[in-house]
Amino acid sequence: MIRLDNISKQNGSRLVFIEASAALQKGEKIGLVGPNGAGKTTLFRMITGQEEPDEGLILVDRGVTIGFFSQDVGEMSGRSAVAEVMEGAGAVSEVAAELAKLEAAMADPDQMDQLDAIIERFGEVQSRFEELGGYALEGKAREVLDGLGFSQEMMDGDVGKLSGGWKMRVALGRILLMRPDVMLLDEPSNHLDLESLIWLETFLGGYDGALLMTSHDREFMNRIINKVIEIDGGSLTSFSGDYEFYARQSALNEKQQQAQFERQQAMLAKEVAFIERFKARASHAAQVQSRVKKLEKIDRVEPPKRRQSVSFDFRPAPRSGExxxxxxxxxxxxxxxxxxxxxxxxxxxxxxxxxxxxxxxxxxxxxxxxxxxxxxxxxxxxxxxxxxxxxxxxxxxxxxxxxxxxxxxxxxxxxxxxxxxxxxxxxxxxxxxxxxxxxxxxxxxxxxxxxxxxxxxxxxxxxxxxxxxxxxxxxxxxxxxxxxxxxxxxxxxxxxxxxxxxxxxxxxxxxxxxxxxxxxxxxxxxxxxxxxxxxxxxxx
Incomplete structure (x- = not known):
């Protein structure tokens, strides 16, 4: 559905991606992982067209709809939370807005002379609204908001009066109601309480589209994803399986690479010692030359990228009473x-x-x-x-x-x-x-x-x-x-x-x-x- 083909991207002097490739197929639920600043948000922005790669291609299949939830929710005010969520449902939300205007017009004494035309148009718009499942949509929007922890009062109140964390939930609800072919979710678990988080797990478990998401909640990731894409040092590496599998596999890969690196270093040291020892002797000139050429051709094994692992030890706290x-x-x-x-x-x-x-x-x-x-x-x-x-x-x-x-x-x-x-x-x-x-x-x-x-x-x-x-x-x-x-x-x-x-x-x-x-x-x-x-x- 979406393919990243040899993409390279530089932000200022920092290389974010270097000829990186990956794909998102139908039905895949992928966790995007990597250290802070590795380029996860940049990747989302490139897939949605907000940024372009410097080189390479991002290919999205024709007709594929993409819903993107990010931490930057923008301005929201003047509408109810339900209306704001329904706004994400595409064509049906425009029809709903026209229906609301026509309802207001029918009750407006200043427009009485046009009442017949308004009623006729209302009938047309209403049947279109029914056709698009509009009446069921409000129920679905309320269901989503309920799952995300909203009370009825909050659903119907002005979205502008909500705190930033609740506005994030509204923005998330919009994407969930939209049910696009592909969901891109950047930290959806950040502002949720435990109940909402577990509801979202169930919702995403039953979602049949493709999903690419980041989350700092490993339990949440584990229960949803079936593949991991790791961003590290400018490249993209795919792992099949959940987050626990990825964590075990990448630790194993790192161990194997370290062992390979150490074996090669020992072998190189031996060869260099031989060359140093016999380079002045004419009797060994052919052997020395052959070993020098051999060294030049060897593909060097890189040491594994060392994660900057942080650790902190408490000084003992003074003892309190019982x-x-x-x-x-x-x-x-x-x-x-x-x-x-x-x-x-x-x-x-x-x-x-x-x-x-x-x-x-x-x-x-x-x-x-x-x-x-x-x-x-x-x-x-x-x-x-x-x-x-x-x-x-x-x-x-x-x-x-x-x-x-x-x-x-x-x-x-x-x-x-x-x-x-x-x-x-x-x-x-x-x-x-x-x-x-x-x-x-x-x-x-x-x-x-x-x-x-x-x-x-x-x-x-x-x-x-x-x-x-x-x-x-x-x-x-x-x-x-x-x-x-x-x-x-x-x-x-x-x-x-x-x-x-x-x-x-x-x-x-x-x-x-x-x-x-x-x-x-x-x-x-x-x-x-x-x-x-x-x-x-x-x-x-």
């Missing part, structure tokens, strides 16, 4: 919405509590109450003796000083740390070399999240309160964080929609429900095994 956070009879409401009524909860030392609950159940509120950024209406929230807390909230990234560089930010937070220690810290969180001189206002969402993590974890607290800590992190940084937190000695209370993160780190589950809080000993995997569902909103 009781870390205590909620007693907590009441909390926002306007008419009751969040908690008499909530009692005790978080004990070394517990790693993940908080689950449907949208609006009060997950972030629970964390805010512990962190002291929100107050209970009644009851108390107290921290235990010797508790030193670190709180990661989504808005923490907005509090960075835009004019300071990465290094200046770390230096201001830890003035007594040596320059070497701070550079090591920056490197562990993905800021190597000159990147430490980057100003905070120029950082991407992922870079800001990494910097906030570095600030929080360098002098570790003994109680970590984390609200969606992995939202903007790439797969490599996420793995580093999981490894570091697995060895962390303190207590954790966290919200995440990443099932790999939940399963790897939790040892207690707090499920917020309208009836109160359900507590499960054992981690997220045990919770899934015991309840038979992966998220509280999926009881059906």
């Amino acid at each position: 009781d870390v956070a205590n909620f007693r009879g907590v009441h909390k409401r926002y306007g008419n919405k009751v969040i908690y009524e008499g909530l009692d909860l005790l978080v004990r030392r070394k517990e790693r509590c993940c908080v689950l609950g449907v949208n609006g159940a009060g997950k972030s509120t629970l964390l805010k109450l512990v962190a002291g950024t929100a107050e209970p209406d009644a009851g108390s929230v107290t921290l235990g003796g010797s508790v030193k807390m670190g709180y990661f909230a989504q808005h923490a990234m907005d509090l960075l000083d835009g004019e300071s560089t990465v290094f200046e930010t770390l230096d201001a937070a830890f003035p007594h740390a040596g320059q070497g220690a701070l550079r090591s810290l920056a490197g562990a969180f993905g800021f190597s070399g000159d990147e430490v001189e980057k100003r905070c206002r120029l950082l991407s969402g992922g870079e800001k999240a990494r910097l906030v993590m570095a600030l929080m974890l360098y002098d570790p607290p003994n109680f970590l309160v984390l609200d969606e800590p992995t939202n903007h992190l790439d797969l490599a940084t996420k793995e580093m964080l999981i490894t570091a937190l697995a060895n962390y000695e303190g207590t954790m209370l966290f919200v995440s929609h990443d099932r790999h993160f939940l399963a790897a780190l939790s040892n207690r589950v707090l499920e917020l429900t309208p009836e109160g809080i359900h507590q499960y000993d054992g981690g997220y995997s045990e919770y899934v095994a015991r309840t038979g569902h992966e998220a509280p909103g999926l009881h059906a």
Whole structure:
């Protein structure tokens, strides 16, 4: 359906693709992987015609429709979320818009003299709308929005009043309703909660078109894709299978290439030593010449590209008392919405509590109450003796000083740390070399999240309160964080929609429900095994 034929592309002085080729066939569901900055977004933009390759061809079969979801959703306002999603459905949305105008015209007293003509046109447009499945379309649009976590009120409200994350869901809904022949999805899992994520998995599982997507959620990728295309060093390599297969295969390939490289280096060293030893002897001149020629003809094996693997080790956190956070009879409401009524909860030392609950159940509120950024209406929230807390909230990234560089930010937070220690810290969180001189206002969402993590974890607290800590992190940084937190000695209370993160780190589950809080000993995997569902909103 889509073929990339020997494409080359340069951005400024950086070569993104060098004579790279790949194909997307009917029914294939492909995960596009590669380090940050490898060119994933550039590839999407070239397939959709927003950019051209410098050399080579991008061939799309005639008549193939392409739907592209990207993080850059553009302006949305003045319409309901339902209307905005239906807008993506092509011809039928134009017919729907004309139908709405004609309905308004029929009720307009100033157009009474043209009523017959309007009614006649209305009949024609209405039958065309029916023909295109228009009446079923609104139902389908609502179904998609419901799956993505919208309430009826949000569906019918002005899309302009929604936050950026919800607008992203509207943009995604538009592509899903369109059901094009090919879907290009750039990080569709970024702004979704667990329920919406699992709904999207099911939807994409039943979608019979071709799919090319990026995602920093390995569990999500694993369940959907049947092929991986890796972008690395300007080339495209295809692997048949899911993400786990790709990870194993690429590690194996790297190991084999390293062994091959080392064998060849040993052989070359031997040949060079022979030449050096006998080049001055006339009796060995023919042998030396023959070996020199042999060396010139050998195809050199390249060493495998070394992934810059990041790792971070915690310094031991000071020990806290046994009781870390205590909620007693907590009441909390926002306007008419009751969040908690008499909530009692005790978080004990070394517990790693993940908080689950449907949208609006009060997950972030629970964390805010512990962190002291929100107050209970009644009851108390107290921290235990010797508790030193670190709180990661989504808005923490907005509090960075835009004019300071990465290094200046770390230096201001830890003035007594040596320059070497701070550079090591920056490197562990993905800021190597000159990147430490980057100003905070120029950082991407992922870079800001990494910097906030570095600030929080360098002098570790003994109680970590984390609200969606992995939202903007790439797969490599996420793995580093999981490894570091697995060895962390303190207590954790966290919200995440990443099932790999939940399963790897939790040892207690707090499920917020309208009836109160359900507590499960054992981690997220045990919770899934015991309840038979992966998220509280999926009881059906």
